[in-house]
Amino acid sequence: MTTHWITAIIDGVIVIFAAFLIFMALQWKRRHAAKSARTHSLLHAKQLMAQGRYAEALTQLNALASTLGRHPKNAVDIHLCQGICLREIGIFQREPDSLRAAIPQLEKAYKLCANKKPIVAAKVLYELSRCYLALADFESKEIFLAKAIAASKEAIAQISAKAAPTLWAQLHHQQGICCYQISHIRRDEALPFLTNSVAALQEALNHFSEKKQPYEWALTQLALSHSYRDLANYENAQANLDASVEAATRAAGFFTYKSYPSSYAAVQLSLGDTYLALFKNEAGGRYLSRAFRAFKRTLKVYHPELNPLEYARVYQRLQILFELAAKATNKSKYLRRSLDSADIALSVFTLKRYPHNYASIYFHKGICFNELANHTDTEQNLTSALSALNETTKVYFGRTHHEIYLDTLWLRSQILYRLADLKQSHELLSQALVCLKPLLQNEFSKKNPQVYLLAGDIYQKLADWQHSQEHLEEAIDVYEVGLAHFPAVSVPEEHANIQCQLGKCRLTLGILTGQAELFLQSVRSLETAKALFEAESKDDRLQETMSILGQAYYQLASVENKQANLEKALSCYQHSLQLCQNQKPEILIPLYRNQGLILKSLSRYKSKQAYLEQAIQAFQKALKLYPEENSSPEHGLLLMHLGETYLELADVTEKEYNLSRAKNYFEKAVDNLDSKEHPLDYARTQNLIGNTLLELADFGNSAILLNEAIHAFNTALGIYSPKNAPENYADTLNALGVAYQNLAEASPKNREINLLNAIQSLKEALRIYTLRDYPSEYAMVQNNLGSAYSLLAETQHRDQNLKLALKAFEEAARIYTPKDYPDNARKVRMNIEKIRGRFRLQVKS
DSSP: OOHHHHHHHHHHHHHHHHHHHHHHHHHHHHHHHHHHOOOOOOOOHHHHTTTTOHHHHHHHHHHHHHHTTTTTHHHHHHHHHHHHHHHHHHHHHHHHHHHHHHHHHHHHHHHHHHOOOOHHHHHHHHHHHHHHHHTTTTOOOHHHHHHHHHHHHHHHHHHOTTOHHHHHHHHHHHHHHHHHHHHHTTGHHHHHHHHHHHHHHHHHHHHSOOTSSHHHHHHHHHHHHHHHHHHHTOOOOHHHHHHHHHHHHHHHSSSSSTTTTHHHHHHHHHHHHHHHHHHHHHHHHHHHHHHHHHHHHHHHTOOOSHHHHHHHHHHHHHHHHHHHHHHTTOOHHOOOOHHHHHHHHTTTTTTTTTTTHHHHHHHHHHHHHHHHHTTTHHHHHHHHHHHHHHHHHTTTTTTTTTHHHHHHHHHHEEEEHHHHHHHHHHHHHHHHHHHHHHHHTTTTHHHHHHHHHHHHHHHHHHHHHOOOHHHHHHHHHHHHHHHHHTTTTTOOOHHHHHHHHHHHHHHHHHHHHHHHHHHHHHHHHHHHHHHHHHTTOOOHHHHHHHHHHHHHHHHTTTTOHHHHHHHHHHHHHHHHHHOOOOOOOOHHHHHHHHHHHHHHHHHSSSOHHHHHHHHHHHHHHHHHOOOTTTTOHHHHHHHHHHHHHHHTTTTTTTTHHHHHHHHHHHHHHHHHHHHHSSHHHHHHHHHHHHHHHHGGGSSSSHHHHHHHHHHHHHHHTOOOTTTHHHHHHHHHHHHHHHHHHHHHOSSSSTTTHHHHHHHHHHHHHTTTTOOOOOOHHHHHHHHHHHHHHHHHHTTSOOHHHHHHHHHHHHHHHHHHHHHOOHHHHHHHHHHHHHHHHHHHHHHOO
16 A cells, blocks of 8 residues: 555656656747747847848847846847947937937946956947947037047957957047047147047057958048148148048048949048148149049039038038139139139038038138239129128127137238228228227237238328327337337348338327427338348338338428438438339329429528429429329429429529419419318418519519419418418418508509508418517518508608508517527618608608
């Protein structure tokens, strides 16, 4: 009984064990089948990924991921593949959400294999780095690039080149790309990033085989070309640019037009950029033609409809290429081609979608229009340049993209200055100054000291147009600062140019303020400029400087060492004339005119007749340079100076002849001067006509000539007034009084009326020529008034008029003392004695 029970129990155990074994076998078979299915599914997903069918692969991977809780064995692989699929979908469809979703998957994969499988972990970090790099194109560029670099560095630290050479190379390639991109953001740290980029890419090339991994090898060569080109901006320009060409050329050997058209275009684009940089560095024409050919090759691939962005980028580069070609060859056709290329690029690079490209293109359009203005349609092209820069400032303003904003201000100020000069516009000059002021207060001025020169020129021109002392002082201040940036030792010509402008400003300011010290400072600046221009053999600039120096010595002669400074001024003008005998009339005329004025002034000190005759010759040379039928104010003033010289020569020789010549030139001068536009010059010439006629009346036709003189004086008095020209007004009244008095003596007709008119004019003159302010002129008018009363006493109110005459002569005698005015004192004393003698005769009678 017991045996049967034992047997039954054993049989039951056997049955149960057998059933358990069968169950376990079935479970194992089921698990094996499931594992095989998962493995097959994962393998199939990887096959789909290899075919670029990432969406389908992701569907399978997501299904596999849902079973990872029970079967974690392939978790690393699945999460890694999920991350790769999401990244590729995000890149292809430009969906940053997919890229963001890829990051957690890759991070999960890394956590599962970190510290266990270093090569797998490094592979995951490599893919994570690529994901960060892709996401940097959409948002937080600097942050994600930094993460990409950190991920690649962490991966490199976990493996060795010997253990995984291909992955090692891939990681260094990735690090090189990221360092290159971040160098564009961190400008202040660009050099170390570019240096690291070159080193990383070179390390990648040490482990990529041109035969085994030709695609990766060529891609790395292309990236290396970019890094070397940018590195050339900071150090060893020529060597790094040559290395860039060499790397791109190697890449071009693999990326052919037929096999890899897109990569072929990218390589040609890189070559074109490097050739452009080489041209800027060496200014070699061969590089421009090479750049042009490289850019043209890219257009075999890029189509305006299929690849609009790449197509536009090529034309943006062609815009700059043609701009440089125009500067190298001075041919305007290249400027027009540059503008045409810009318009093609702008059809894609709109302000809304691509603001930085838009602004850059318009900035270079501004440069081209500005250059084109040197060849044709100056005003129109300058206006177009200004409009182009206005478009640029829609993007670049204030602290945004500060460097190019300052470049835009600098170019804008130059264009406004040119337009202002062309249109004679104060407003445009002021706008140019507004653009320059931020540059003067910025580091920009240290790198581009020409800013000081332009600012000084603008202040100087504003001062010329507005007769502004303040603007002259500002010009002088700016030029003085500019001198420190252009030392005579290293840049003598620029230093001389500034000294010349300084001398000119100080001269003008001295004339406005009457400060003799400014004339001395002007002479010193101009003498410095003269010496430097002579040393540099710059005859054109030397000629201009000598002319201004002549003016400075002429003004200095008015305050000290008159004869010596006049002689120096004369020497300057003679030297200037020797340097520009073949120059245009507008340059020669003022030189001959100023030479004549100095000779005329020198005649007061020695050899009067000889210097006056030389002055006449100089004025005549200037006169011959004017075209026939010329009626400009400058022509009229020259005729007036010539008449004045003949007037002075009449005191020395052939008085009647020279007075007649003076009268003819004064009358011609009046015909060239408009009484409304140049009232004071017109009045002065009328006054000179009157004085000449006064003297000519001594040689005949007295009454006629004196009446003409009176008419001339009255014409002048129609312009002169006590407010606008008090001294000229009083002087003309005095001359008018003398003319009326002489007419009364020459013709008995209306004798009393003419004398009364003379007295009235002389009394009016005394309202200006007072004893306190104009003692010598006061005495002169009183003497003439005494003569008029003396003559009037012969016809009416004898005693009363003689008393008035005596009073006037005695007033003159108060100033005309024998010590100070011996000749005039003697004449006045004689007039007083005559009046007293007439009183004595009356008493006796």
